[in-house]
Amino acid sequence: MPFIPHSANDIKEMLATIDVTSIEQLFEEIPAHLRVKNMPAIPESLTEMELGRLMRSRAEQDSGLLCFIGAGAYEHHIPAAVWHIAGRGEFMTAYTPYQAEASQGTLQLLYEYQTMMASLMALDISNASMYDGATALAEAILMAVRLNRKNKSNRILLPSCVHPFYREVVKTIVTQQGIELVDVPFDEKTGRLSIETLEKMTHEEIAALVIPQPNFLGMLEEVDTLTDWVHAKKALAIAVVNPMAMALLKAPGQWGHAGADIACGEGQPLGVPLSSGGPYYGFLCCKKELARQLPGRVVGRTVDLEGKQGFVLTMQAREQHIRRAKATSNICTNQGLLVAASTIYMSLMGPHGLRQIALISHQNAELLQKKLTAIKGVELVFEGPYFHEFVIRVPRSVEFVLHQLAKSKMQGGFDLSKAYPHLGECLLVCVTETKTAEDIDKFVTALASVLSCEDHSRDKTEKTEHVRTYL
Amino acid sequence: MSELIFKLSHHGRCATAQIPRHVAQKTTIPSHLLRNDEPLLPEVSELQVVRHFTKLSRANFSIDTQFYPLGSCTMKYNPRGIHQLAMLEGFLNHHPFSLPINSQGYLSCAYELQEILKAVTGMRGVSLTPMAGAQGEFAGVAMIRAYHHARSDLTRTEILVPDAAHGTNPATAAQCGFEVREIPTDKEGNVDLDSLRKVVGPKTAGIMLTNPSTLGVFEQNIEEIASIVHEAGGLLYYDGANLNAILGKVRPGDMGFDVMHINLHKTFATPHGGGGPGGGPVAVSERLVPFLPMPIVAKKEETYYWLTGKECPQTIGRLSAFMGNAGIILRAYMYARMLGKEGMERVAEFATLNANYLLAKLKAAGFTAAYANRRASHEFIITLKIEAKELQITALDVAKRLLDYDFHAPTMYFPLLVPECLLIEPTETESKEVLDAFADALICIVQEAKIKPDLVRTAPHTLSVRRLDEVKAARELDLVYKEK
Numbered sequence: 001m002p003f004i005p006h007s008a009n010d011i012k013e014m015l016a017t018i019d020v021t022s023i024e025q026l027f028e029e030i031p032a033h034l035r036v037k038n039m040p041a042i043p044e045s046l047t048e049m050e051l052g053r054l055m056r057s058r059a060e061q062d063s064g065l066l067c068f069i070g071a072g073a074y075e076h077h078i079p080a081a082v083w084h085i086a087g088r089g090e091f092m093t094a095y096t097p098y099q100a101e102a103s104q105g106t107l108q109l110l111y112e113y114q115t116m117m118a119s120l121m122a123l124d125i126s127n128a129s130m131y132d133g134a135t136a137l138a139e140a141i142l143m144a145v146r147l148n149r150k151n152k153s154n155r156i157l158l159p160s161c162v163h164p165f166y167r168e169v170v171k172t173i174v175t176q177q178g179i180e181l182v183d184v185p186f187d188e189k190t191g192r193l194s195i196e197t198l199e200k201m202t203h204e205e206i207a208a209l210v211i212p213q214p215n216f217l218g219m220l221e222e223v224d225t226l227t228d229w230v231h232a233k234k235a236l237a238i239a240v241v242n243p244m245a246m247a248l249l250k251a252p253g254q255w256g257h258a259g260a261d262i263a264c265g266e267g268q269p270l271g272v273p274l275s276s277g278g279p280y281y282g283f284l285c286c287k288k289e290l291a292r293q294l295p296g297r298v299v300g301r302t303v304d305l306e307g308k309q310g311f312v313l314t315m316q317a318r319e320q321h322i323r324r325a326k327a328t329s330n331i332c333t334n335q336g337l338l339v340a341a342s343t344i345y346m347s348l349m350g351p352h353g354l355r356q357i358a359l360i361s362h363q364n365a366e367l368l369q370k371k372l373t374a375i376k377g378v379e380l381v382f383e384g385p386y387f388h389e390f391v392i393r394v395p396r397s398v399e400f401v402l403h404q405l406a407k408s409k410m411q412g413g414f415d416l417s418k419a420y421p422h423l424g425e426c427l428l429v430c431v432t433e434t435k436t437a438e439d440i441d442k443f444v445t446a447l448a449s450v451l452s453c454e455d456h457s458r459d460k461t462e463k464t465e466h467v468r469t470y471l
Numbered sequence: 472m473s474e475l476i477f478k479l480s481h482h483g484r485c486a487t488a489q490i491p492r493h494v495a496q497k498t499t500i501p502s503h504l505l506r507n508d509e510p511l512l513p514e515v516s517e518l519q520v521v522r523h524f525t526k527l528s529r530a531n532f533s534i535d536t537q538f539y540p541l542g543s544c545t546m547k548y549n550p551r552g553i554h555q556l557a558m559l560e561g562f563l564n565h566h567p568f569s570l571p572i573n574s575q576g577y578l579s580c581a582y583e584l585q586e587i588l589k590a591v592t593g594m595r596g597v598s599l600t601p602m603a604g605a606q607g608e609f610a611g612v613a614m615i616r617a618y619h620h621a622r623s624d625l626t627r628t629e630i631l632v633p634d635a636a637h638g639t640n641p642a643t644a645a646q647c648g649f650e651v652r653e654i655p656t657d658k659e660g661n662v663d664l665d666s667l668r669k670v671v672g673p674k675t676a677g678i679m680l681t682n683p684s685t686l687g688v689f690e691q692n693i694e695e696i697a698s699i700v701h702e703a704g705g706l707l708y709y710d711g712a713n714l715n716a717i718l719g720k721v722r723p724g725d726m727g728f729d730v731m732h733i734n735l736h737k738t739f740a741t742p743h744g745g746g747g748p749g750g751g752p753v754a755v756s757e758r759l760v761p762f763l764p765m766p767i768v769a770k771k772e773e774t775y776y777w778l779t780g781k782e783c784p785q786t787i788g789r790l791s792a793f794m795g796n797a798g799i800i801l802r803a804y805m806y807a808r809m810l811g812k813e814g815m816e817r818v819a820e821f822a823t824l825n826a827n828y829l830l831a832k833l834k835a836a837g838f839t840a841a842y843a844n845r846r847a848s849h850e851f852i853i854t855l856k857i858e859a860k861e862l863q864i865t866a867l868d869v870a871k872r873l874l875d876y877d878f879h880a881p882t883m884y885f886p887l888l889v890p891e892c893l894l895i896e897p898t899e900t901e902s903k904e905v906l907d908a909f910a911d912a913l914i915c916i917v918q919e920a921k922i923k924p925d926l927v928r929t930a931p932h933t934l935s936v937r938r939l940d941e942v943k944a945a946r947e948l949d950l951v952y953k954e955k
Contacts, residue, residue, distance in 0.1 A: 017831045018827045062562065095539070102537075104472060320642035324641040326645070349486070
């Protein structure tokens, strides 16, 4: 009986104290005909050693590839100290800090996180985290609609250069409440938003515009112009950004004349491993006048009986356990452990380190882009500045190219042909500080060799039925 | 208490070993897109960081260090071996957009967990993607809505919720655009059937129930509730927060539920992480399978792959940027494999034995059980209304004083129906000695309240801070540190 400490004698004494004769008797209130007869699908138990053997063989199947995929999840170096400390039992096996006096470690850490993240976004306040970047965007949109009491509009401009899965998540979550999402196409030449296109979308009033930086295609948007444009329409600017990039790029609170009103995004680049897409955490920051509409846990600094500094969960009157059906959100969990890792990561990097990582990732991307576009038939799709990701068009099916690259232990990027079929056979490629000049050359050589292969007829046959990707 | 890390900061200091070398400082990015100030991140050495956060960790209670009988939260032991295996390089460095041929290791674990969850819940379909219990609830209620809409039944605008329910239930129903109707509880802790019959009707989309309820008792009329709601055309949602009480004993699918979520961080022992990450997979009966959130893992011959909206056009859609909290899914899978079939049945047995034993000890010592005539499930409620009246101490005072005895406090003031209550859930992984010591502590605290009541009223006395001023925190919001 794994993890159950009871000896036969314990059980005997405990049953006597309860005044029953068997454990079975404790379930007497459950109607007998409802009781489970058999669960054949559940295998026999394993010891830790047996489990280790099984899991090592499974992990082995997925390892050893050089990764040039980004698309919302980024490989960065994670200092050993990050998970050594975040993995301490006192952080990992505590729960939501309901008993503040017994949770000062988690609470002070969250307060420090809120300070760091708000400052990285150049906004006034931050909550203690959301589930991930996509749900943080959905909550930001719900916030904007609640705040937009003036013209009662529930139309949100959600550009197609925002992560396609973020847009799907937003749709799942906010359309339950009758919010209208308006797709804004990006400029085919620049891969960015244009004011001309936006103007065409405003025959009716809007509640907010979502501004990505960088956008899903890696491109840098003209954030000042966009922010000023949406403010002139008396609507809110919601920034969805890569937090790593904000050490280098102008941060949401600094956009245009008044700054973006809400900033959100995926915290994963800051110390969280790729781990098949989660657990990550979403961050959500805003101007202080929007505080009461902020969803999720928020930590505040206060004092104890003796006037000494301490920390508590605050503004709980917004939350589900108090307001029930009238809460700002049903969320109760945040992603505390991931936030712990990120806070340790940001502390180790400091403002200088974070900027250096953003810079070198950008420079590596430029280096790779120059080398890739020198290959015959490979072209850069959009002109203009990008951060650490860019789009190339290849002369063969992307799916074929990716499968061929995988044979040389290389993950070549994200296949855009399904999310953006009008772009043709396009690949979104990412580089971070983790790649050396040799890694970059290896990738260039591998792609050149795949593309020079004469046999074009194989493009089709390579697409076996089970080789499906996401979209 | 430790200083804020910002107070340790010295301009120009950094964790040198972590900073990349040979970075050219010039960039081709246009200057109007660049940041020209520095964010307020600390400038400290690696040792300072390690020491600061290690010290902070020591100001926490946790399962690894204390008994944590937080009702409805199932704070059981989180096996270390599982954590270590989840941190294998092949899992940690695996990109969510890796090709399926490079993802078979992870996909096989997720697929097998889906099958195990179907077996323990008695349901027909599972999606692992919801990232927490509340998101699982959202998915479930959105599926109920999608089901009615697919049948062109657009008049069902109400969700019924017992007054004892977790706050997330009505909040979720509202977030899905439903009106919430509360159903009262009878004096034995069951749903009041007469009230249910009165409100159920053509507007009823469904009912959300926890069983055993948050009152720590098994809902004895569950089959009748199911038939009342089903006959009216509504569906039944099972809030899996208390699944630990019935694991391997009775299955929600067999009780008549159509949809449920499972809190992996409770029943399947994944670490709570100071408030997350969680995991809230949803399981459904046959008629809701087409509406499950995407993606789901499918298997053809010996190959695993993702099912998406293309193959399942009626899906309610995606709930996370990728495929949910994969690392939590892995841990839950490993826990299920370690328990195996026999171990899984033992979970409910020993969780229930521990709860009933502790309740029996406390009753014998004079404490008042909220539902004295009922058998406790995996948790139970004591009410301190007599102590509050006679000794002028509150449930809050007792909870805070327990911290001085090195026990985490139980859940307080929930459910809202029971005055001055403590909701106590010991879980199956605690030994008899721990339960005895906890009962002794509660007995001592009541004694203290008789002799030195201020000691209890001003507790805690031994932690890094004394009792904190929550009113000040809410009135004078101080949410970020500002440099003077």
